[in-house]
Amino acid sequence: MKKRNIITMIFMDIISLENVSTVYEGERRPAIRDVNLLVKKEELVYVVGPNASGKTTLLETINGLLPIFQGKLSVFGMDAQTHGRKIRCEIGYVPQDFMVNPGEPFTAYDVVMMGRYGKVGFLNRPDEIDEEKIMETMKLLDIEELSPRPMGKLSGGQQQKVMIARALAKDPKIFLLDEPFSNLDPESREKIPALISRIHRKRELTTIIVTHDIYGMLEMCRRVVVMSEGRILDDATPEEALIRMEVSR
Amino acid sequence: MIWLQIELMQRALLGCVFAGFLTGLMGVFVVKMKLTAIGYSMSHGAFAGAALGVATSMNPLITALSFASITAFLIGPIADKARLQADTITSIIFPLNMALAFVFLTLTPEIGLTSQVANVLWGSIISLTNNDLVYMITLCAGTMAIVYFVWKELFAIMFNRKLAEADGINTKPFIYLIILISGIVVTFSIKLVGGLLIYALLFNPASSALQFLEDMRKIIVVSPLIGIGANISGLLVSLFLDIPVGSCIVLVSTVIFGITVLLSPKRKRKMEDKREDKIDK
Numbered sequence: 466m467k468k469r470n471i472i473t474m475i476f477m478d479i480i481s482l483e484n485v486s487t488v489y490e491g492e493r494r495p496a497i498r499d500v501n502l503l504v505k506k507e508e509l510v511y512v513v514g515p516n517a518s519g520k521t522t523l524l525e526t527i528n529g530l531l532p533i534f535q536g537k538l539s540v541f542g543m544d545a546q547t548h549g550r551k552i553r554c555e556i557g558y559v560p561q562d563f564m565v566n567p568g569e570p571f572t573a574y575d576v577v578m579m580g581r582y583g584k585v586g587f588l589n590r591p592d593e594i595d596e597e598k599i600m601e602t603m604k605l606l607d608i609e610e611l612s613p614r615p616m617g618k619l620s621g622g623q624q625q626k627v628m629i630a631r632a633l634a635k636d637p638k639i640f641l642l643d644e645p646f647s648n649l650d651p652e653s654r655e656k657i658p659a660l661i662s663r664i665h666r667k668r669e670l671t672t673i674i675v676t677h678d679i680y681g682m683l684e685m686c687r688r689v690v691v692m693s694e695g696r697i698l699d700d701a702t703p704e705e706a707l708i709r710m711e712v713s714r
Numbered sequence: 715m716i717w718l719q720i721e722l723m724q725r726a727l728l729g730c731v732f733a734g735f736l737t738g739l740m741g742v743f744v745v746k747m748k749l750t751a752i753g754y755s756m757s758h759g760a761f762a763g764a765a766l767g768v769a770t771s772m773n774p775l776i777t778a779l780s781f782a783s784i785t786a787f788l789i790g791p792i793a794d795k796a797r798l799q800a801d802t803i804t805s806i807i808f809p810l811n812m813a814l815a816f817v818f819l820t821l822t823p824e825i826g827l828t829s830q831v832a833n834v835l836w837g838s839i840i841s842l843t844n845n846d847l848v849y850m851i852t853l854c855a856g857t858m859a860i861v862y863f864v865w866k867e868l869f870a871i872m873f874n875r876k877l878a879e880a881d882g883i884n885t886k887p888f889i890y891l892i893i894l895i896s897g898i899v900v901t902f903s904i905k906l907v908g909g910l911l912i913y914a915l916l917f918n919p920a921s922s923a924l925q926f927l928e929d930m931r932k933i934i935v936v937s938p939l940i941g942i943g944a945n946i947s948g949l950l951v952s953l954f955l956d957i958p959v960g961s962c963i964v965l966v967s968t969v970i971f972g973i974t975v976l977l978s979p980k981r982k983r984k985m986e987d988k989r990e991d992k993i994d995k
Contacts (some may be wrong), residue, residue: 528880554882563877568980571873579870583882587861615928618737637974 485536557632621648631670730945738941759785771857837908837960907960907993
């Protein structure tokens with residue numbers, strides 16, 4: 466029985482979307498519509514597509530930040546509508562183009578620590594274990610020396626790394642990254658994708674990365690989801706997806 | 715310092731300290747959580763409520779608190795349902811509250827511009843009672859306890875509400891909690907500067923502290939101190955120049971804000987960045 470449970474856990478769909486449509490507040494047209502997507506445990510999926518194709522909406526829907534208009538979304542086998550907060554505690558999320566105003570009074574350490582707050586729980590305070598976890602994560606991303614500096618004084622690339630550290634600090638089971646390489650300097654653009662790929666393998670994370678630059682990431686993933694106008698157009702290996710994209714042009 | 719021996723002045727001084735502390739503290743959350751539009755309407759809601767209390771011979775504290783709370787909790791849902799920006803709703807509710815306040819104040823002609831009406835309009839620190847001080851001390855203790863216990867959640871929401879939500883924090887109850895406490899604080903501080911100027915008491919200290927500090931933990935300590943300093947200085951200026959206390963407090967806190975803007979390292983850095991950008995172009 467135990468063995469069967471483990472097998473089920475390994476091969477189960479961690480994320481499951483069935484005919485999901487999401488509408489932004491105040492809008493009538495769904496940002497994503499009739500999306501069907503199954504993501505297995507420890508899978509690494511790239512989501513690509515032109516601007517306004519629904520990539521960010523897809524991540525925000527999975528993360529429970531947007532209410533579902535139609536369809537069914539389950540994460541870890543739980544209904545996302547009713548267990549949203551519990552699910553979000555297990556998801557590390559890096560938002561798109563997140564830039565902090567220059568005067569913001571929060572240090573890089575504060576921001577990374579905030580990633581653990583959901584797990585620390587209501588009325589509890591972060592303890593030594595949480596502090597160790599933060600320093601370990603910052604070290605992993607090579608940003609320990611940024612720890613006491615105000616977020617607003619960091620460069621775009623440094624802020625991006627802090628946001629990745631924040632998402633990882635909570636020891637997530639699912640890792641959602643929205644254009645995580647957009648603000649990075651050329652050197653970090655080489656290193657960070659490889660680091661994320663390494664973390665994905667080492668920590669056995671289920672990872673979804675939204676990017677518009679599929680060409681640089683080909684060797685890192687086995688599955689690419691192509692989106693356009695809020696729908697999934699293709700779900701294939703990177704090679705197949707590239708051939709179909711070339712043909713359709 | 716003979717005036718300090720007068721019980722009335724002792725109460726006024728203590729009122730300045732407690733109200734300065736509370737408005738300075740809550741102002742930081744209101745400003746950083748981007749609730750200024752709600753705070754603005756709420757302050758004037760308290761003013762309309764106090765006016766209703768005077769007109770109907772009810773306790774102005776209770777009516778002010780009811781109006782402030784109703785205003786605060788209506789803005790969000792109305793904006794959502796009507797699909798309008800909170801700013802748009804604020805622009806409607808602010809003059810509505812002002813109009814209601816003046817209607818209430820003229821509702822009972824025999825009241826006229828009595829001292830009670832003047833208290834609601836401009837505040838009257840000398841009318842502070844021992845009971846008012848007890849309420850304020852209780853409010854200070856309660857607010858500090860709440861902030862201490864839910865600091866981590868408030869801290870994350872002040873940084874970014876959407877990210878706090880993504881990290882598993884249910885942000886709505888905390889936002890409502892801040893709105894509710896701010897409404898109570900505004901109501902109890904109305905005697906200090908009056909309904910027309912109460913808004914400044916909530917925002918000036920926090921805005922001043924945010925100009926020159928880069929650590930939220932320091933801001934949360936310094937803003938109440940600025941609030942207390944501005945209130946006491948305003949009271950002293952008012953005593954020496956024989957002009958209304960409320961106006962003096964607001965003038966002093968505005969001067970403090972002006973000085974912090976001039977000395978702000980953040981503003982200087984922004985100007986330097988702009989200059990460098992121009993040179994680069």
